[in-house]
């Protein structure tokens with residue numbers, strides 16, 4: 001059988017994992033395959049609730065502009081629905097009190113926006129839209145435990161009912177395309193070995209960053225501020241992070257973060273004490289006005305991991321990886337959901353390419369390309385963090401020059417919109433990183449003065 005994943009050559013596609021990357025891939029595959037089945041190990045909750053297979057769902061998730069555009073391209077009107085459900089739209093830098101690299105950002109008019117609604121709500125909305133398509137079926141409460149076929153071609157997946165015990169028989173679901181969207185802890189390496197194929201090399205950078213998140217209820221305008229949220233960004237000289245953002249149901253999520261050895265505690269009193277380690281008391285002051293209404297949830301698996309399916313190896317036709325299963329990021333940069341959606345857009349474009357046969361290798365290459373900028377941003381910043389481990393943390397030939405230039409970008413981004421606007425476009429994945437080297441930006445970065453920025457947190461827009 002020829003290796004052609006498009007042109008209606010796929011009869012049955014199976015997607016492993018029914019979270020954002022899997023659901024959006026299924027949405028696209030429904031346009032190309034006769035039938036698509038999503039296999040999800042959880043049983044979905046009825047409504048927009050957290051579930052065990054997505055433990056990060058209790059933590060703060062922002063949907064950046066590049067992600068919004070991709071969600072809208074895949075599910076027209078998606079961000080309107082999100083807003084109608086109450087997800088707050090936050091303008092940057094106008095609506096935030098933000099500290100980064102020793103400076104408070106001036107609250108100049110917004111040039112980028114993100115949504116800060118709850119992660120379970122966003123996934124629930126996607127679920128409803130994707131499963132409304134009769135070409136997409138669901139097998140829930142079942143775990144994929146292996147592949148069938150051989151190292152030249154995948155023929156299906158082996159499933160086991162969740163909670164059935166390892167002695168329970170597996171069942172085979174035949175497919176001519178299998179997409180791994182089972183997240184950062186994917187077992188694809190074992191599944192590939194099981195059919196005599198080779199696992200991809202895993203590149204990693206791990207700063208040991210850990211999250212602690214708690215839900216709070218706060219008065220309408222705490223601290224006499226008109227800011228929507230607060231963000232203290234960690235950097236190589238200051239490892240602690242703190243974010244306060246509303247999620248649209250009258251509550252706020254507060255996330256504190258620290259590196260290996262200084263992880264935030266999950267004890268409620270100690271959590272608020274830990275906030276005092278931040279370089280400014282503004283988040284502690286905010287916490288003093290608010291009431292904690294949940295336990296503190298911890299999360300530690302935050303390394304950047306990229307699986308290099310693009311490199312040579314004995315791997316089967318008809319097997320693709322997407323989302324976190326392909327490339328997972330340090331979450332502090334807020335990119336994973338956006339990349340899941342940008343990858344589904346890339347999948348759609350690669351499968352419909354009229355000029356080139358969409359072979360497994362080409363389509364997998366397109367999926368990797370969709371994650372490249374986010375990877376460069378995330379690993380570029382993490383390389384500089386103290387104690388970063390992993391093979392992708394090794395300094396490259398150009399790192400010193402890039403670091404010098406980016407240092408100057410950051411000094412100016414907080415107060416000069418000529419630098420700040422393209423900086424935010426690149427970070428929110430709506431413009432390439434080369435935007436930061438465009439003539440007008442480079443002129444301001446190389447020769448412009450370092451602009452004045454507020455000496456104290458700008459609690460009000462007109463401060």
Ligand SMILES: Cc1cc2nc3c(=O)[nH]c(=O)nc-3n(C[C@H](O)[C@H](O)[C@H](O)COP(=O)(O)OP(=O)(O)OC[C@H]3O[C@@H](n4cnc5c(N)ncnc54)[C@H](O)[C@@H]3O)c2cc1C
Nearest residue numbers: 017019020021041053056061062144183323324331336337
């Ligand atoms: C703490 C934290 C904060 C984050 N904050 C942000 C943010 O602000 N903005 C942002 O854009 N992104 C953020 N992310 C990233 C984001 O959560 C993910 O990128 C996004 O959920 C897409 O992931 P995914 O669909 O690839 O995998 P996941 O969401 O991890 O889902 C994997 C799915 O596969 C299922 N599964 C696993 N194994 C099997 C199996 N063997 N068989 C069947 N099903 C299986 C699981 O049950 C789950 O449903 C954050 C991540 C973390 C950890």
